[in-house]
Amino acid sequence: MKFILNYIRREEWSPYVAGALLGLVGIGAVWASNNLLGASGAFENLAGMFGKWIAPAVFDNMYFNFIMPPGITIGVVLIIGIFFGGMIGAATSGTLMWFKKGSANSDAQWKRIFGPQTWKRWVLAFVGAVILEYAAGIAGGCTSGLAISGGMLLAPSAFLFIAGMFASGIVTALVIYRNRY
Amino acid sequence: MANYIITLVLGIFFGFSLNKAGLTKYHKIVNVFRFTDMAVLKFMMTALVVSMSGLYALRGLGLVTFPNVPATYIVGNLVGGLIFGVGMALSGYCPGTCAAGAGEGKMDYLIPGVLGFLTGAVLFGLTYQQVFPPINAIANYGNAIIPELWNVSAFLFITMFTLMSLLLFYLIDRVGWQRKDSHQ
Known part of the structure; x- marks a missing residue:
């Protein structure tokens, strides 16, 4: 137990251990929500959302209406999670950089x-x-x-x-x- | 709602693994392209070996069905990858590692990264009609997967992929297939 806690506090893990964890997350996404991981799509959803606020006519096209609909999609929730995951990871090793x-x-x-x-x-x-x-x-x-x-x-x-x-x-x-x- | 909570938790573990692998650092990403630190490759290949073995085993047992498989359209996937590598080497991140690095409080991830992705997303969305359909039409195999496309057993393919990864890890870690960084 102590070994595990000490390992979690390390700034850098073996890439094999961290990679195995990501592999399990990938399995978890399919198993628990029949979904795939992905980060780039979320920025399309957000860009469409901001775009439709600022210049609705410009963003009234097939892409932002149907292919990548604007809004807080499941992909946006995932990158919010990634953001906090990075924060927690850095916090456990005392390497947070906020306002430093x-x-x-x-x-x-x-x-x-x-x-x-x-x-x-x-x-x-x-x-x-x-x-x-x-x-x-x-x-x-x-x-x-x-x-x-x-x-x-x-x-x-x-x-x-x-x-x-x-x-x-x-x-x-x-x-x-x-x-x- | 439950789906949103599950996704949030998965995202947290995802970002956590990126942080612990060191992929939220500029030099980790760029140094794999200089062959001076192969952590990115080890991380990605381990994740692939674990997830493909697990998912095909679970599917074999009838416990999962696959979601929409990312489409194969040879020119687009390859050209997209070629352009993507340029962006990676310039910035030292990709969309996922940038989000995790931003959470760590790195302003060179949070501000130019997020603004850049949003700008890129706007550019792509506004040129989509002209750019995407022609590329997507070339050599399009739809939602193909290798076992069906090549008529090979998934078990055999995954075994080969795993052995190849282990061989590569051995060559990097024990035989020294890695350059020394002379500008450290």
Whole structure:
């Protein structure tokens, strides 16, 4: 028991243990609610919801009416859960960053390679996030909704997506790290 | 309502596992693409081995039915993956790990991440009609799964996938298939 509690308090687990836990969560989603995990779709629902408040005419199209209807969907509930899961995980190891110095530019490796400027981190992160969400739309899901959820059902789409993701991730890292790769 | 509570609890465990695996850190995500830290790969493959074995066993016992399988349309899945990898290497997150990192209180996850995803979602939703149907129409296999598509036994496929994963873990952990980070 003491061992388990101490393990929970560790900042970083073996990726095998954490991965097994995610696998069980994936099974749980199908077993308990006949659903799949996924994160990118929730942002589509939220974007549609905000969009329909701000500019209803622009967002009155097939996509935001029927394909990804706006509102607090089950997917939105899941990412709220993910948010609090991350919070609890960091709390158990005492590594919460809320309102702490350095929370605006949180990674030491990033600062070492690209410099200390927060705006640079935010611009690159923003551009990356736009690309991620658009790509998830084209692919039919992201790392959780397609790679893990599709892969566990043995959908070919998941393995195509994973292959593409690693191939271009490696090339992009080579380009942005250059001689520091 | 019950479904919402179950989903919230599943989300909490999901975010917790991302945090404990270290995937809510920029360097963990990027370093798998530099081959200097293979935690992302180990985490994903372990999750896949556990979940595919469990789900096919439960289905074999008649205890679960599968929800809608993510559709296979070869060009879209592959091109989407290729674009996705660029975003991952630039930002150091994906939609799930960004949500968990935001919960930890990292402002470079909460603000540019969430704003970026919402912007990307708006762009996709407004260009959907022009972009998606043509890509979705190429080499579309619908909700296919490999055992039915290739006519192989799911048991055999999962056994092979598991053995391949274990071999890869052995090569990474014991044989040293990992680069040393010379810029540490």
